[in-house]
Amino acid sequence: MPNSQSRTGTVGGRLRLLATTDIHMALLGHDYVTDRALATGGLARLAPLIATARAEAHDEGAACVLFDNGDLLQGTPLGDHLSATPTDPPNPVSACLNHLGYDAIGLGNHDFDHGLPYLAQMMQHLRMPAISTNLACRDLPRLQAGVIVTRDMARTTAPGAPPLRIGVLSVLPPQTTQWNRHHIGEKAATRPPIEALATAVPALRADGADLVMVLAHLGIGGPASGPGSENAAEAIAALDGVDAVIAGHTHRRFPGPDHLGVAGADPSNGTLNGTPAAMPGAFGRDLAVIDLDLVHEGGRWRARAHKTQLRPSPRDGPQDADLVGVLTPAHSATRQALAAPIGSLKATMHSYFARARPGPITALIAQAKMAVLRDAVAGGPDADLPVLASADAALSGGHAGPDHFIHLRGGAVAQRDIAGLCPYPNYVWAVRATGAQVINWLEHAARFFAHLRAGDPDQPLTDPTVPGFRFDTLYGLDYTIDPTRPHDRISGVSYQGRPVRPGQTFLVATTQFRAAGGGGYHVFDDDALMIRGQTTLRDALVAYLRTPDCAAVRGAPPWRFKPGLGVQAVLHTHPDAITHLADIADLAPTPLGKTEDGFLRLRLSL
Known part of the structure; x- marks a missing residue:
C-alpha cells in the first residue's frame, strides 16, 4: 500500500522491521578455532546491509526499526575473552549495538552463560532497552518486560499523520533459569512464554501500542513445539494482538525450506499462523526484513499486508570499519591467547x-x-x-x-x-x-x-x-x-x-x-x-x-548399529572426510558428491 491519504481520510503508511538473532559473538567474520577470516557472516558484515535497508526505507517513505533477538553474548572465544577481561566502558559489545542504533534487544538463554554480573555490566552501557517479558531478575535492574518504540509518521507518510507506536515484547525458553541455575540460582524466575504474553500483549495495547512485535527466542516446529516449549513460535504468532514475530534459538532460517511441512508455517510467504514472521540465520548470516503496509483507522495504525525476506551476508562483503576498529583490540588479544600451547x-x-x-x-x-x-x-x-x-x-x-x-x-x-x-x-x-x-x-x-x-x-x-x-x-x-x-x-x-x-x-x-x-x-x-x-x-x-x-x-x-539391518542412508559430512573413509569401512561408504551448501554426501549401508 503506498503512503497516502484517501478521500475518506484514511492514512496509509509503511513500517520496515529489521532483525538479527543468534549472533553468538560472531561480531567479526573470523573463525577463532582455525584462526582464519571467514567469507560470510559476522555482525560487522551485516552492518552495510542494515545501512542499505534503512536507506531504502527512507527513500520509500517508510518508518524503520532494528531489533536483536538474543543469544548475542556467547559463542566464540572473543565472547569468552570479553567476559573474563575488564574493559573500559562501554563494553565493546555494547559499543557495537549502540553504533548500529538498535531500537531494542531481547535476551536469549545463552546470554546468561557468563553470569549475571557480566550481563548487567553490558546492559548498563546500552542506549536501547533490553527486554524479557517472561523472565524477571533482581540483579538486572535495567531489564524491562516490554517497551513502546515511537516513529514520527508525519515525516515519512503524510503531514499530520499520527505517530506510530510499536510495542516490543521478548520471550526466551522457560528452561533458561534451569539450564543456568549454576549462575542464576534463585535470583531469577521464568514463566511459560504463552502465559506471559497472554497478559503482556493486551497490557501493551492498553498503554497505546498500535502494533505489537514479539522477539521470540524460540524455535519453529520440531518435537517440542507448543505452548510452554522452547519451540513455541507458532503458538505465539497465533495469539490475538501479535502483529509480527522474530523467531530464533534453533539456528535455522525462515522463510525458506528449513520449515517445510511445519503446521501453521508458510515458508514461502513468511507467516506463522497467518502472522508475518522471520528467523534470520545465526552467526550474522542473514538480516531479516519484514515490510508492513499500514493503515490508520479506528484510532490506531493497523497492518494490512506484508513482505518477508532474509538478506544473506554477502560473500567477501565489506565489514563496517567502525565496528572493526572497536573490536580489534579484543580480537587481537583473543587470537594471542588462543595460540598458547x-x-x-x-x-x-x-x-x-x-x-x-x-x-x-x-x-x-x-x-x-x-x-x-x-x-x-x-x-x-x-x-x-x-x-x-x-x-x-x-x-x-x-x-x-x-x-x-x-x-x-x-x-x-x-x-x-x-x-x-x-x-x-x-x-x-x-x-x-x-x-x-x-x-x-x-x-x-x-x-x-x-x-x-x-x-x-x-x-x-x-x-x-x-x-x-x-x-x-x-x-x-x-x-x-x-x-x-x-x-x-x-x-x-x-x-x-x-x-x-x-x-x-x-x-x-x-x-x-x-x-x-x-x-x-x-x-x-x-x-x-x-x-x-x-x-x-x-x-x-x-x-x-x-x-x-x-x-x-x-x-x-x-555403540554400534544393530547388525544386518539391510538399509542404506545418507550422511552429510565435511569434504575432507573423503580421505578418512577407512574409519567407517564396515559401513561401506559410497561418495555421492557435494550438496549445494558444501557437505560431502556419503551413502552408508547398515
Missing part, C-alpha cells in the same frame, strides 16, 4: 563421522569428564560405583554448515583447539543415575536418527530437526542402536560385559546443561547431583591432555 597428540582426531560412529573426539571429551569424576570420588563412599560419561555430537555439521566439524591433526595442541572442542562454557558435573534412567537417556539420544526403511537408499541417516548436541553417547557402556524402529531403539546395554539392571546405580559425568535437562533430557534434582563442580570442561581437557590415556580414547566404540 597446552599439550600434544600423537595421532589425528576428527568428528567427521560423529553422526554415524563414536569417534576419538567424543571419547576424548568423555575421558576428560571421567577423570574429573574419579578424582572427586576417590577415597569416598562412591569410589566403587561404576562410572560413565556423556559426550554429544555437537561438532558434526548440521544447520551450522559443513565447517562445523573439528579436526586435530596431531602434534601440538593449542588453546584454540580446546576452544573448538568446547564452544560453550560448560562445567563438569556428575549425577547419580539408575540403570533405568541410563537406558532412558540412551533412548532419548537415539531419537537423533531418522526412522530408516528398506528400499530407500537416499534417505537421511539423521532427523534434520534434531541437532547434534542432543545426541549423547554414554561411555563406559556397550549397546546397539536400531534406527529402523520408531522407538525402543536401544538393546544389549551392558557394563563390563554384564547386562545393565534397572535398579543398578551409576555415576555419570556430564555437564551442568545436561544435568539440568538441556536437550530435552531428564532433569536431575539436587539430591541426584553428586558433583556441582567449578571445573570447566575446557580446564578438564587441558588437564587430561597433559597425560592422556590414548588406549581409552582409541578403544572400542560404546
